[in-house]
Amino acid sequence: AQKITQTQPGMFVQEKEAVTLDCTYDTSDPSYGLFWYKQPSSGEMIFLIYQGSYDQQNATEGRYSLNFQKARKSANLVISASQLGDSAMYFCAMRGMNTGFQKLVFGTGTRLLVSP
Amino acid sequence: DGGITQSPKYLFRKEGQNVTLSCEQNLNHDAMYWYRQDPGQGLRLIYYSQIVNDFQKGDIAEGYSVSREKKESFPLTVTSAQKNPTAFYLCASSRPPSVYSNQPQHFGDGTRLSIL
Numbered sequence: 001a002q003k004i005t006q007t008q009p010g011m012f013v014q015e016k017e018a019v020t021l022d023c024t025y026d027t028s029d030p031s032y033g034l035f036w037y038k039q040p041s042s043g044e045m046i047f048l049i050y051q052g053s054y055d056q057q058n059a060t061e062g063r064y065s066l067n068f069q070k071a072r073k074s075a076n077l078v079i080s081a082s083q084l085g086d087s088a089m090y091f092c093a094m095r096g097m098n099t100g101f102q103k104l105v106f107g108t109g110t111r112l113l114v115s116p
Numbered sequence: 117d118g119g120i121t122q123s124p125k126y127l128f129r130k131e132g133q134n135v136t137l138s139c140e141q142n143l144n145h146d147a148m149y150w151y152r153q154d155p156g157q158g159l160r161l162i163y164y165s166q167i168v169n170d171f172q173k174g175d176i177a178e179g180y181s182v183s184r185e186k187k188e189s190f191p192l193t194v195t196s197a198q199k200n201p202t203a204f205y206l207c208a209s210s211r212p213p214s215v216y217s218n219q220p221q222h223f224g225d226g227t228r229l230s231i232l
Contacts, residue, residue: 004158033217043204045159045223052218091158101213102147102166103174104221106158 002027002099004092004107011112013082020067021077021090021110029053029096034075035104036066039089048090051075082114118143122207122224128232129194129201137192137227139207148190149208149221152176159206165190166212194229202230 003026013019025034036048051059051066059066067076075094079086092107120141129135141148147166151159161174165184179198184190190209194201205228208221 031217035220037223043206043226043228045206045208047220047222050218050220093158095213095217097217101217102164102172103161104149104159106160108156108158 002029002032002094002096002103002105004094004105006092006107006110008110009108011110013079013112013114015084015114015116016081018078018080019082019112021079021092021112023075023077023092023107025073025075025092025094027073027094027096029098032094032096033101034066034068035093035095036064036075036077037091037093038086039091039109041088045091049077079112084114084116087112087114120207120209120222120224122205122227124227125225127227127229129229130232132196134193134195135229137194137205137207137229139190139192139224140188141190141207141209141222141224142188143209143222144187145209145222146187146212147210147221148184149210150174150180150182150190150192151206151208153204153206153226162192162205166214204228 032053034051038046065078089109091109123138149164150162163182165171181193207224210221211219
């Protein structure tokens with residue numbers, strides 16, 4: 001079975017600072033993918049970044065980067081130069097080869113609040 | 117612009133009533149999904165469909181039903197057997213994940229269902 005754990009219910013950061021949101025995972029799949037989504041208060045889920053288990057380099061997308069440590073089974077999201085618009089819920093998710101990559105398993109999320 | 121349209125945005129259900137949530141996509145995606153989100157929780161998979169006229173149960177399918185008669189449409193019916201239907205429902209679609217494992221799921225804006 002796959003499991004995602006996000007241990008930070010809430011995080012605070014000042015505008016223009018960097019923040020790291022933690023994500024650890026558990027899986028027996030030899031091949032899997034990790035995703036981060038942002039959910040603003042309006043409710044839609046916005047895809048941010050993807051990391052494949054066999055990718056050699058950490059993924060980056062603009063101000064988002066993923067600190068992937070395979071041996072520790074962690075996939076932390078780093079947001080650089082935080083903006084007020086980054087205030088939202090952030091979810092880590094994964095899917096694996098054993099389910100044909102069909103099932104996306106989500107963590108419980110971290111609420112990020114960016115202050116001026 | 118391509119995207120996923122969910123309707124209605126808000127829905128109220130009376131006791132013993134079945135209600136249907138609509139999900140339409142024009143992204144030409146083969147795979148479609150329904151998730152349920154409870155307050156303070158991550159998303160849980162209800163049903164998914166990889167292709168027209170085929171669908172599989174997710175982790176919490178009891179009390180729900182779906183159909184996939186057209187590629188673009190994947191409606192979800194919340195039946196009277198679902199005793200605790202109050203939640204936020206999100207529909208998603210993607211390219212076939214078994215082929216495109218790095219492709220994210222794209223989400224609609226969601227439907228909030230409440231019991232009267």
